[in-house]
Amino acid sequence: xxxxxxxxxxxxxxxxxxxxxxxxxxxxxxxxxxxxxxxxxxxxxxxxxxxxxxxxxx
Numbered sequence: 032x033x034x035x036x037x038x039x040x041x042x043x044x045x046x047x048x049x050x051x052x053x054x055x056x057x058x059x060x061x062x063x064x065x066x067x068x069x070x071x072x073x074x075x076x077x078x079x080x081x082x083x084x085x086x087x088x089x
Contacts, residue, residue: 037084044080048073 052073055066 041080041084045077048077 052066052069055061055069056063
């Protein structure tokens with residue numbers, strides 16, 4: 032049950048972060064290179080979240 036909860040929480044948080052990052056590209060005044068740092072930070076945050084949830088076994 033705990034693995035399912037961790038997986039569901041990670042999935043929902045990832046969907047939220049991806050949705051937040053893609054919302055910025057909908058504006059016509061903001062270009063791709065303006066949003067690129069946001070994509071990079073979101074990718075780092077998602078990777079760290081998945082690593083801590085599934086691979087960090089101390």
